Amino acid sequence: MQEPITAQLINDAWDDIKAAVAEGLAMPNPYRVPHPTLATVAVVSDEKPDLSAAGQAGTWQHAQIPDAPDHVRVEESGNVVDIMHHYGLSYHDLHSPDMGAIQEWATRARQFELSLTLRRFAENAARHTYMANYLHQADPDGWGQRRFVVFGSAGRTAIPERWDKAELENVVKVDIKPINGIQVLVFRLAGGPYVRRRATDLALGWTPTAYCAAELLLTEQLEFVNVQPSSIIGIQMETPAPNESSG
Secondary structure, eight states, X not given: OOOOXXXXXXXXXXXXXXXXXXXXXXXXXXXXXXXXXXXXXXXXXXXXXXXXXXXXXTOOEEOOOTTOOTTEEEEEETTEEEEXXXXXXXXXXXHSOOHHHHHHHHHHHHHHHHHHHHHHHHHTSEEEEEOGGGGGGOOOSSSXXXXXXXXXXXXXXXXXXXXXXXXXXXXXXXXXXXXXXXXXXXXXXXXXXXXXXXXXXXXXXXXXXXXXXXXXXXXEEEEEESOSXXXXXXXXXXXXXXXXXXX
């Protein structure tokens, strides 16, 4: 039996589509400076998300995510989120898919999982205000070293000049606007917040749609573990008065 026309067209282009998606997920940078990703900013475990802790089947609810791109749908069940990115291909697109656009779609999917996670962290963080030189006083629960995630233009001013007993693991800068006024997140690498995600990462698939068209899909599930005020501190930077010493 002959394959449907949509399957024929997808199969003809599938190797090129997979290559474009893989390139996009790798987030290439012409300057060879790695982009921050979920795996480099947060603590990520290859454990399968625990849906039994999320509740019984059928409890998934659509989640409204601020500034989410139109091509993504997010559903939540407890601490587990299910993410599905869509990319539509018309019958004519299938004859000659725009691989550059597909690569960019995959890159946006990679960026979204990071921004979604950092938003979840920020929304559940204990809020504090510090001047830059006193950031080392931020003391979230846990027993590992501390990681500082700095948003947007806070930049180097958010990095203290002195790190006495700071137990610092790393300072990661992300090109994301402060979330709810929070400019810096602080958490520990052990005993702090982490994300469960299957080792398969964002999985590529496709589904037929009307009129011999198709949609590409990138799907994944993330579970947020120990994301709570005791384990995450969200900091709003305080600017010292002109006649006040910041040391």
